[in-house]
Amino acid sequence: MMNKKSLEIYVHIPFCARKCAYCDFLSFSGNECVQRDYTEKLIEEIEYQSAYAKEYQVISIFIGGGTPSILKTEDMEAVLNALRTRFDIHPHAEVTMEANPGTVTQEGLLSYRNAGVNRISMGLQSADDKELRYLGRIHTYDAFLKSYQRVRMAGFDNVNVDLISAIPGQTVESWKNTLKKVTMLKPEHISAYSLIIEEGTPFYDRYGDHVEMESHAMTKEERRLLMALPDLPDEDSEREMYYLTQEFLLEQGYERYEISNYTKKGYECRHNIGYWTGMEYLGLGLGASSYMNGCRFHNTTDLNDYRNAHFDQEEGFHQALRQELERLSIEEKMEEYMFLGLRLTEGVSAHGFVSNFGQNIRNVYGQILDRLEQDGLMEFKDGFYRLTSRGIDLSNYVMSQFLQ
Numbered sequence: 001m002m003n004k005k006s007l008e009i010y011v012h013i014p015f016c017a018r019k020c021a022y023c024d025f026l027s028f029s030g031n032e033c034v035q036r037d038y039t040e041k042l043i044e045e046i047e048y049q050s051a052y053a054k055e056y057q058v059i060s061i062f063i064g065g066g067t068p069s070i071l072k073t074e075d076m077e078a079v080l081n082a083l084r085t086r087f088d089i090h091p092h093a094e095v096t097m098e099a100n101p102g103t104v105t106q107e108g109l110l111s112y113r114n115a116g117v118n119r120i121s122m123g124l125q126s127a128d129d130k131e132l133r134y135l136g137r138i139h140t141y142d143a144f145l146k147s148y149q150r151v152r153m154a155g156f157d158n159v160n161v162d163l164i165s166a167i168p169g170q171t172v173e174s175w176k177n178t179l180k181k182v183t184m185l186k187p188e189h190i191s192a193y194s195l196i197i198e199e200g201t202p203f204y205d206r207y208g209d210h211v212e213m214e215s216h217a218m219t220k221e222e223r224r225l226l227m228a229l230p231d232l233p234d235e236d237s238e239r240e241m242y243y244l245t246q247e248f249l250l251e252q253g254y255e256r257y258e259i260s261n262y263t264k265k266g267y268e269c270r271h272n273i274g275y276w277t278g279m280e281y282l283g284l285g286l287g288a289s290s291y292m293n294g295c296r297f298h299n300t301t302d303l304n305d306y307r308n309a310h311f312d313q314e315e316g317f318h319q320a321l322r323q324e325l326e327r328l329s330i331e332e333k334m335e336e337y338m339f340l341g342l343r344l345t346e347g348v349s350a351h352g353f354v355s356n357f358g359q360n361i362r363n364v365y366g367q368i369l370d371r372l373e374q375d376g377l378m379e380f381k382d383g384f385y386r387l388t389s390r391g392i393d394l395s396n397y398v399m400s401q402f403l404q
């Protein structure tokens with residue numbers, strides 16, 4: 001039998017109970033009717049796109065959002081069934097679903113598990129209710145605990161918890177408390193990012209580096225509450241939180257395998273590793289991005305365009321599915337391979353570079369690698385180029401060296 005190429009699938013569910021104040025993801029609230037229509041269209045897309053992926057075997061699926069667990073259980077089952085029947089999925093594929101506290105039911109979790117989901121990623125962000133409120137999250141820490149117990153009771157033994165540091169009003173002490181509470185629960189994986197103030201969010205109005213207020217659809221009262229939020233932690237506290245994360249999680253038996261990701265042995269997120277090592281991926285659903293056959297493209301980000309699209313094999317690719325199609329040059333592929341691969345603590349394999357591009361990494365990046373090594377930002381060990389701990393601290397600078 002012909003050896004199939006490996007593929008990762010990302011499925012986007014763009015609905016959330018309410019928009020968090022810092023969020024710039026493609027997500028919004030939508031009533032059950034809109035969600036049902038969306039699911040039907042998504043299944044049509046799954047059927048349509050699968051015809052173009054016959055030479056692939058799917059090694060991981062990530063259902064993200066938004067809040068996938070907000071969908072009605074039968075709608076999510078229908079999506080998972082469509083994936084299973086239409087794509088050739090590896091029997092040991094990692095299948096992750098994002099689930100937000102307050103939106104998971106025991107019945108739903110059991111049904112996801114029966115339908116093949118084997119990893120749950122939970123968005124907690126903070127164990128402090130005040131900080132959760134400032135972020136605009138819909139849940140409390142207690143609600144998270146209940147959801148977490150349900151996830152365990154449903155039999156999931158591979159669980160990620162997402163955390164955010166440098167939240168308004170957060171102190172080093174309260175961040176440590178969040179880390180303590182979460183590690184006591186022993187999730188297999190923890191993602192810990194620093195808050196980024198993204199343009200176009202209410203947080204940008206409050207904390208962004210600009211003079212004019214943007215016009216979000218907010219009531220006067222909502223705006224008053226937004227402006228009354230406490231300041232962000234200062235730079236020193238933010239750095240302290242950053243170092244504390246690494247130190248504390250290592251002490252608790254987690255390995256750092258990527259700049260912001262920590263795992264118990266053997267529970268690295270295979271889907272994300274695939275993405276960081278240049279594996280091909282197909283994005284399904286509103287705004288989802290893909291990288292296949294050397295091309296990058298994304299689906300429409302307009303919900304109406306997506307809902308009204310008519311996917312017909314006879315007519316070739318629908319314009320809603322191949323937006324900003326861009327064929328990467330060999331140089332662009334190499335750059336991407338470097339700056340994504342260097343996010344991993346393992347680093348970039350010199351051998352892998354030759355297999356991918358037929359060229360020695362030193363012939364392409366020798367000068368840059370030497371300079372970064374001399375500056376103490378990079379090291380070469382056991383066939384891998386990797387960032388030193390100083391290099392991780394200055395990772396934005398290091399990555400930028402590989403961009404033309």
Ligand code: SF4
Pocket residue numbers: 015016018019020023024025027065066067100123
């Ligand atoms: S739950 Fe996640 S995707 Fe939804 S609004 Fe909040 S941060 Fe954004």
